[in-house]
Amino acid sequence: MEEIRNLSLTGIPVLFLPGNAGSYKQVRSIGSVSLRKAESVGYSDHFDVFSINFNEELVALYGGSLQKQTQFVHISIKAILRLYKNQEFPPQSVILLGHSMGGLIARALFTLRNFKPQLINLIITQATPHVMPVLPIDHYLTDFYALVNDYWTLNQNQLQNITLLSVAGGFRDYQVRSGLTVLPSLIKNSALSVVSTAIPRTWASTDHLSIVWCKELILTTSRALFDMIDEETAQITEDPSKRMAVLKHHFVRHPAKLYEPSSETAVNISETARCFFVKTRNWELLVTKVSFI
Structure with a gap:
């Protein structure tokens, strides 16, 4: 606690963005789970979780505040990174975790003129209507959506290093149907x-x-974040292919085992060998010579 009071931070920064009328206190679920995982398993790395207070503004009904919120998040990201300036290897980017309209704010950051895309390499959104507003009753809101989606469509090649994950709530989410959470196919x-x-x-x-605060979903998210840590830099890996591979491992297939980036080199067995060791969880048997009697 003394280190926290003095803001002597040494972890990986994660910034939570609440949605429409959302509270900054909603970050406590992912924050507590990631902390317990780092302490119980004995990880040398951990996450520093921050949260934005939007004063519970109703941005889903009035889009006039969306641009101001986006600019405020940009200032907050730069302020967070300044807290790590005394580290030997300070982080160069922040992980964004957005709920509902907070996820749209995360994508809107890239539309700012003076925003550096290097400040973000991973965005995770929860129940965010990316396609269109749930209630398009305000022209400020529809114009903001058009600005964000058009930018990501026209600049897709420059945004390939940004990894995005959108999680929908399913049939129980009566406010944002799953079809609205789909990210652009481009x-x-x-x-x-x-x-x-x-x-x-x-x-x-x-x-x-x-x-x-769904426990199972929070655990899955926390496991994925820890598996993305680069051992050399103690930060989220800069390799977008590895980040996507980790997300697909935990959120798509998950073969009931720990994530492994690659399998071990093949083992050749001589005809006289009777015992050998395989130091990997991934294995397969390839028979090249078969004789039938």
């Missing part, structure tokens, strides 16, 4: 859209609010 190589009912070891639908 960024399919760096984006992944899933429904909570199809996530391995989750298999449950969540309503619009409980998706933030």
Whole structure:
């Protein structure tokens, strides 16, 4: 606690963005789970979780505040990174975790003129209507959506290093249907859209609010974040292909084992060998010579 009071931070920064009328306190679920995982398993690395206070503004009904919120998040990201300036290897980017409209704010950051895309390499959104507003009753809101989606469509090649994950709540989410959470197909190589009912070891639908504190989903998210840590830099890996591979491992297939980046080199067995050791969980048998009697 003394280190926290003095802001002597040494972890990986994660910034939570609440949605429409959302509270900054909703970050406590992912924050507590990631902390317990780092302490109980004995990880040398950990995450420093921050949260934005938007004063519970109703941005889903009035879009006039969305641009101001986006600019405020940009200032907050730069302020967070300054807290690590005394580290030997300070982080160069921040992980964004957005709920509902907070996920749209995360994508809107890239539309700012003076924003550096290097400040973000991973965005995870929960029940975020990416396609269009749930209630398009305000022209400020529809114009903001057009600005964000057009930018990501026209600049897809420059945004390939940004990894995105969109999680939908499923049939229990009456406020944001799953079809609205799908990310643009043009960024399919760096984006992944899933429904909570199809996530391995989750298999449950969540309503619009409980998706933030669903234990199974939070555990899956926390496991994925820890598996993305680069051992050399103690930060999230800069390799977008590895980040996507980790997300697909935990949110799509999850073969009931720990994530491994690659399998071990093949082992050749001589005809006289009777015993050998395989130091990997991934294995397969390839027979090249078969004789039938």
